[in-house]
Amino acid sequence: MQSEGLAPNTVTAAYILCVCAHLSVMVLCKESHCYLLRRGLESDVLVSNSLMAAYAKCGDIFSSRTVFENMLEKNEVSWNSMISGYGMHGRTDEMFALFENMKESGMKPDHATFIALLSGCSHAGKVNMGWKYFKSMAEDHKLEPRVEHYTCMVDLLGRAGQLKQAYDLIMAMPCVADDRIWGSLLGSCKTHGCEKLAELVANHIFKLDPACIGYRVLLSNIYDGVGKQNEVTRVRSEIKDMGLKKKPGCSWIEVDNKIHTFIASDHSHSRVEEIYAAIDSLTTEMKRAGYNPHHN
Secondary structure, X not given: OHHHOOOOOHHHHHHHHHHHHXXXXXXXXXXXXXXXXXXXXXXXXXXXXXXXXXXXXXXXXXXXXXXXXXXXXXXXXXXXXXXXXXXXXXXXXHHHHHHHHHHHOOOOOOHHHHHHHHXXXXXXXXHHHHXXXXXXHHHHHOOOOOHHHHHHHHHHHHHOOOHHHHHHHHHOOOOOOOHXXXXXXXXXXXXXXXXXHHHHHHHHHHHHOOOOHHHHHHHHHHHHHOOOHXXXXXXXXXXXXXXXXXXXXXXXXXXXXXXEEEEOOOOOOOOHHHHHHHHHHHHXXXXXXXXXXXXX
């Protein structure tokens, strides 16, 4: 683009920063920031918002707050991004304080604000504060909770082991619950080894999407975790009879500017013996520390 004599504008800069955030590459984020300073683009609210989010996702919440404080103009996205950043890093005290500052500044919270707050509460296990913000949406801010807010609350309650409350909340929803919110609760059932509720939740999911193999595999793993091998066999037989096949999970990591891709149960990597030896060693150490592969 630059070789053609075209200068990046604020939209271009925002897209570049989104890529930095997606990749979580701090070096690229800092290099982009330096470029924006040289070009005089940092003062644009769109660019500053993107830069703030990029720093937060790259793990540098201090730089994110510095960008926020230096902004000459802040909009709802600015406040929401900073609140989300604090929640992402488990710094709920700063998140709560910033929310109060937002209201004091005259900026009205929107639906995105409460998604950020509830997500932060979920990651930090702040059940009481989560309920407070959830209830305040309609009572104090005339904002009706959406599916996304219910999903955050179900995730929060599920992480805290309050599975019945999470189920009751879903059943009380004024809108139709989708498979994602039920799936969140099913995942919590696995974490806490609650196969009875898992059966009920799974039935709701299968009514919405009968061919969802991922949740069937999860249900099978829940049964396996509590030693119900007959149920494991039944679920796996259903998967086979329905002709469902699970796509293998894939992950990747960049080391020394080289991309390494890993696929579940794959043995084609040139250093596969070292990889699995490291995994076995880490798994052993985790188990010694109290990790249970069926419930954690």
